[in-house]
Amino acid sequence: SYKVTQAPSVSVSPGQTANITCSGDKLQYRYVCWYQQKPGQSPFLVIYQNNKRPSGIPERFSGSNFGNTATLTLSGTQSVDEADYYCQAWDSRIVAFGGGTKLTVL
């Protein structure tokens, strides 16, 4: 089965840029989306089809997918962005979630 990998944690200072990565074999040939999950809440889509933002998602959220790595970038990180972030790779046959990255804003 297809697997994608994330670092367990990332720390960033308020106002700085946070990069959360997701790695998988030939990942660029699959779509990648990203979810934010805060404690006790359901996941929430912040990026889909590699780099598209759903309506209502701030412009500071952006995504890319090249080679074997997809990246979620938070520019000007705010304390409200502190959460777990999950990448998900998919195509017509697979759905694969990464293990999640805990973003700490300190």
Place this chain on the structure above:
Amino acid sequence: QVQLVESGGGVVQPGRSLRLSCAASGFTLTSNAMHWVRQAPGRGLDWVAVISYDGSFTDYVDSVKGRFTISRDISKNTVYLQMNSLSAEDTAVYYCAKAIYYDDRDFDSWGQGTLVTVSS
């Protein structure tokens, strides 16, 4: 607006069965594929099953094939997950999730989840 409401979770003994429901509103099931995703306590997300927007196709993660069945009732706009032969490894919060477009596999709406605990 779109709303997904899961129900049917609870405590069940190993080997027994449980049926989860996901009542959808704000859209029709004939427009979007629907998925079940689970999250074990303190763990990450795991995809479980999908039913296509036209209902013609279903698929499952290997660990539940032959035990779980996804289905839907268009008249009730509700998706179901029948879970048989449950084991402790199935303990999780189960979310239903709506595909963004047709049979895409990214999810723009999630329910609040329903907790399934398999324990003797």
